[in-house]
Amino acid sequence: MSLHVLRGMRDILPPETHLWQEVEAKARQFFSLYGYEEIRTPILEEMGLFTRSIGEATNVVEKEMYVFQDRKEKWVALRPEGTASVVRAYIESNRVQQEMVARYYYLGPMYRYERPQLGRYRQFHQIGVEVFGIASPRLDAEVINMMDGFFRKKMELPDVTLEINSLGCTLCRPKFQNAFLHFLSQHEAALCGDCKRRMEKNPLRVLDCKEEGCQQVTTTAPSIQEFLCEVCERDFDQVLETLGVFGTAYRVNPKIVRGLDYYLKTTFEFTTTALGAQNALAGGGRYDGLVRLMGGSNVPGFGCALGLERLVEVIKTLRTPSTTRCGLFIITLGEKALIEALTLSSQLRAKGHAVQMDYEGKSLKSQMRLADKLGIRHVLILGDDELKKKQVAVRDMLTQEQMEIPIGEVASRLATSV
RNA sequence: GUGGGCUUAGUUCAGUUGGUUAGAACGCCAGGUUGUGGCCCUGGAGGUCAUCGGUUCGAAUCCGAUAGCCCACCCCA
Numbered sequence: 017m018s019l020h021v022l023r024g025m026r027d028i029l030p031p032e033t034h035l036w037q038e039v040e041a042k043a044r045q046f047f048s049l050y051g052y053e054e055i056r057t058p059i060l061e062e063m064g065l066f067t068r069s070i071g072e073a074t075n076v077v078e079k080e081m082y083v084f085q086d087r088k089e090k091w092v093a094l095r096p097e098g099t100a101s102v103v104r105a106y107i108e109s110n111r112v113q114q115e116m117v118a119r120y121y122y123l124g125p126m127y128r129y130e131r132p133q134l135g136r137y138r139q140f141h142q143i144g145v146e147v148f149g150i151a152s153p154r155l156d157a158e159v160i161n162m163m164d165g166f167f168r169k170k171m172e173l174p175d176v177t178l179e180i181n182s183l184g185c186t187l188c189r190p191k192f193q194n195a196f197l198h199f200l201s202q203h204e205a206a207l208c209g210d211c212k213r214r215m216e217k218n219p220l221r222v223l224d225c226k227e228e229g230c231q232q233v234t235t236t237a238p239s240i241q242e243f244l245c246e247v248c249e250r251d252f253d254q255v256l257e258t259l260g261v262f263g264t265a266y267r268v269n270p271k272i273v274r275g276l277d278y279y280l281k282t283t284f285e286f287t288t289t290a291l292g293a294q295n296a297l298a299g300g301g302r303y304d305g306l307v308r309l310m311g312g313s314n315v316p317g318f319g320c321a322l323g324l325e326r327l328v329e330v331i332k333t334l335r336t337p338s339t340t341r342c343g344l345f346i347i348t349l350g351e352k353a354l355i356e357a358l359t360l361s362s363q364l365r366a367k368g369h370a371v372q373m374d375y376e377g378k379s380l381k382s383q384m385r386l387a388d389k390l391g392i393r394h395v396l397i398l399g400d401d402e403l404k405k406k407q408v409a410v411r412d413m414l415t416q417e418q419m420e421i422p423i424g425e426v427a428s429r430l431a432t433s434v
Numbered sequence: 435g436u437g438g439g440c441u442u443a444g445u446u447c448a449g450u451u452g453g454u455u456a457g458a459a460c461g462c463c464a465g466g467u468u469g470u471g472g473c474c475c476u477g478g479a480g481g482u483c484a485u486c487g488g489u490u491c492g493a494a495u496c497c498g499a500u501a502g503c504c505c506a507c508c509c510c511a
Contacts, residue, residue: 382471
């Protein structure tokens with residue numbers, strides 16, 4: 017095989033595409049209950065959009081972005097996440113002038129150059145939502161509750177857990193970072209090599225290191241919760257209170273630290289146990305300073321995204337995609353019957369029936385097998401006998417019932433659901 | 435980017451200490467009397483044993499490189 021999809025990319029084929037369509041449709045439907053509308057932004061953007069919003073020193077920007085120069089030597093990047101583009105579009109369209117509040121959802125491919133493994137691809141798909149213009153912590157809880165409802169109720173996933181944290185704001189977070197860094201430097205000897213590096217670039221990430229030694233150290237480390245300023249503490253309490261009212265189960269985990277620089281205050285992750293190491297199903301949080309940072313006015317923001325590959329993978333552990341198809345299969349015997357069936361097929365399609373037939377002149381048995389294999393329930397048989405009587409045999413493959421009806425009446429006698 | 439495992443038919447896998455025409459199951463195709471699917475039976479198609487190079491009289495089997503897949507780390511959806 018000389019042709020191969022690029023590493024970390026994959027084709028999604030039927031019947032799996034049915035599952036994807038189902039998830040996408042349900043997400044659109046569910047999110048619209050909360051007032052979200054779809055936004056579509058380009059996959060390709062100026063590189064600077066991402067380096068500025070996500071943060072120069074983040075892993076995503078430093079090591080994982082697909083970056084290249086176009087034909088005019090402009091530096092462009094394939095989007096590694098959705099928020100930056102939506103923020104740009106929000107600012108660029110000047111929506112803030114017309115309506116302060118905007119709720120968007122988007123869905124599509126994202127790109128990160130990483131080593132592929134289960135549930136992690138270089139092209140992967142996210143469904144995300146972004147809300148602009150609502151500073152209230154109630155909104156945080158609403159979005160989180162919506163995601164929770166989507167996973168548990170709409171998609172019927174049995175084991176998703178929600179972990180939530182507050183990172184503090186631009187006032188209180190630096191204080192915590194100082195204290196935390198001070199603490200780490202006292203225990204540096206016990207940290208792994210990675211974490212020693214992290215101390216310089218992104219000390220908070222030491223919190224979710226899996227090394228035994230580092231875990232030991234961080235259990236006694238100062239917690240962000242102790243450093244939250246009055247406002248942040250009150251707001252976080254209100255998020256949790258509202259989640260309680262909604263009946264959304266959560267676990268406060270001070271170690272939830274996100275990989276993108278723009279997050280502050282509320283952050284959260286939904287995880288599953290069904291996927292091995294890639295257990296994050298969705299994540300998000302508040303990004304109040306981002307719109308301003310990107311050149312807009314001072315509009316608060318909140319957003320989150322879920323990984324479609326991972327969601328679909330979890331669903332596949334619960335059930336296999338259905339292969340049965342609705343519709344009709346017309347079996348013909350002989351050239352005259354085939355010609356007759358062609359007319360019939362277009363009449364039926366005009367009435368909204370899905371119709372397939374075989375043009376190869378195969379045996380009856382062979383065509384029956386084909387219809388059966390396609391998972392089609394109703395078969396129309398048109399042979400010499402039927403032609404003479406101007407009838408077709410209609411067979412229900414499931415119940416094995418068969419009856420003859422006049423050709424002219426087929427279209428009207430079959431319910432559109434068939 | 436780091437470490438480990440793997441790569442034989444469409445799929446999941448066998449393949450003995452290197453030795454004739456590389457196997458199974460499932461799937462696929464066709465038959466099993468005149469026009470009826472699934473089950474069963476019979477037959478058939480399908481493989482440059484990932485690629486390239488090396489060792490050897492002889493390589494799917496041993497060695498090396500490359501690519502890909504998988505798992506873990508890293509990171510995240």
